[in-house]
Amino acid sequence: MNFFTNRRYSTLTRLKRACQIHLPAWCDHHPEEDHRDSGDCPDHSNPAVRNCAQAGALQPAQPHPWDHRAKCNQTDTDGRKIPTRYDNSEFGWNHFTHRHKIKKCRIVSAALEGNPDRDDHHGRLECFGDAIRNGPNPAHVRYVVIVQYSRKTKDGKYDAGRGQKIGVINAFCRNQPQNKCPAWMNQ
DSSP: OOOOOOHHHHHHHHHHHHHTOOOOTTOOOOTTSOOGGGSSSOOTTSHHHHHHHHHHHHSOOOOOOOEEEEEEEEEOTTOOEEEEEEEOSSSSHHHHHHHSOOOOHHHHHHHHTSOOSEEOSSSEEEEEEEEEEOSSSOEEEEEEEEEEOSSBOTTSOOBOOTTOOOEEEEEEETTSGGGOOOGGGGO
16 A cells, blocks of 8 residues: 655545546646636536535545554553554554464563663663473573554654553564564463
């Protein structure tokens, strides 16, 4: 899916789709400009066209879609309430369950129980965890949980809303192929 940053292009696209107006490529102008003498541009004196053009121009660009619902909630030792949101395929629960194979809230919660191991003082926290398997085939895996403890992501694409935090954006296992966690961690 492409996201266009050119505001004029996106406004004209919304105008074409919402009003079902077919504007020729050379008729790329605002409704205030008068090119009606050409015959191919819509008549902006028509109230239906004018209202639809104004409605299309006033609508803000849609934010990136993501699921704000919280899958898990944790509180760290400093009292920060950190949600793990479903989000989308770029970050959050839907990202790391598919890409890094972490499928249990307890794995994320265990890393967040202590103090953050890294803090950039701009809202990004990193918490490290250890998963240990005992038995005939013992194993030890180190994993990382990354938290964006601010209202917006660092790139400004996503906004959790007033008084909310983005929460856990990623979790992965270190020193594993493709940073994927072994299946035994989710048992």
